[in-house]
Amino acid sequence: MNTPNPHLSGAIEAPVAMGTAPYISPDYAREEKERLWLKVWQVACREEEIPKVGDYYTYEILDQSVIVTRTAEDEFTAYHNACRHRGRRLTKGCGHATHFHCPYHGWQWSLSGENTHVLDREDWSGALDEARLRLRQVKTGRWGGFVFVNFDPDCVRLEEFLQEVPYWLGAFETDKMRYKWRQWLRMDCNWKVAVEAFIEGYHATTTHPQISRYGSSKVGSSSEGLHGRLFQMGAAGGGIGTGVNAKDEIDIREIPYLGLKQAQETVWSNTSDTFVEAARLLPELLPEDVSSIEVSMKLMEVACQLDAERGVEWPKVDPQHMALVGINWHLFPNTVLLPNVTFCLGFRMRPDGFNPDSSIMEVFALERYPEGQEPKTEWEHKPDQTGDSWPLLIKQDFRNLAEQQAGMHSVSLDGLTPNPVQEAGVINFQRNLAAYMDREPPALLLPAEG
Structure with missing residues (x-):
């Protein structure tokens, strides 16, 4: 395990302009084989x-x-x-x-x-x-x-390549989780376009408007060496199921249930049946004048008790660690994990041959189960992006990807300009990719003179 660093990397990057060649160039796609895929873990x-x-x-x-x-x-x-x-x-x-x-x-x-x-x-x-x-x-x-x-x-040892990922994510013991479901499809976009859709939260307010109802939808992004992290920018305890949106007059004790039920129905992950049931019980267990922090703590306490009763043992995660770890991690180059104490949503994107305008996206949910009670699953091909084959939140992301890929071919584009705060992970991804590919990193975006 890497030596822990008590301070994660800064979340703010300087504004940059990024070229479109990594996403649309056939030559770049072919060069990725030798420079990236034959060299990277x-x-x-x-x-x-x-x-x-x-x-x-x-x-x-x-x-x-x-x-x-x-x-x-x-x-x-x-x-x-x-x-x-x-x-x-x-x-x-x-x-x-x-x-x-x-x-x-x-x-x-x-x-x-x-x-x-x-x-x-x-x-x-x-x-x-x-x-x-x-x-x-x-x-x-x-x-x-x-x-x-x-x-x-x-190559360097995997432990060296992963840098601080094992320290921050190892606490969740994803090795003790098992597949809940897993499925895949081909996307009409470059594999990096697909990756980047899931390593920034800047799109959430527009693409996923339902998220902000029960928690802050503003998500910060930081670079963690080769890898990247997303974190909630709302108040402590904010996020789907635990955050409070002041414009809604909702009993604070009910917000976790509303948010987690929404996640269960629209993500098919990012929660568990146990968490949903624990959240449902909160109004009976807490007084009306409770704080959001107390609500979050009680949710974890009750969920842990319910899981213990059904034979699921939780990992021991320090509360401070839980507060700092973030909500989403990008493992360079093509894996994204959204871990928690008993569940994890994951993505893996791969190029579809050497076609820069196509990729293979795999999505999976992991969960802790009583020993021997995990479901039997296989990789299921689900090509329909509009029906009931995919959860709502992921379908909302699908709607952007092919259109973004097509738009990147426009001759009008003189540089992509990711948000230096909320999309810092995208900048870090392209900066590290450029190093593997022996290209110039994203250029600083300077104010126009005059």
């Missing part, structure tokens, strides 16, 4: 997706394919998904194997990557040595229940 799967020795998950990024397999009870190994004979891929999707078998000519490998069979090996007159026959490994790392891969054999 990236989430491949969750440990729970390959729970038994011999289980495997096929991870794909651009034209590269990786077999991630559990090789021992507490060990994961990744291999390039290509037969050492003539290149045929060995696996597709998820499955279980006692060995890896090439359906083309029958070559085989053990789970440890050693070749165990070559048909008529003597035909090579001894030229096929063990080093040539072994499956080529891809670097692996684990954190928070996620399995990461890196194609670069000389």
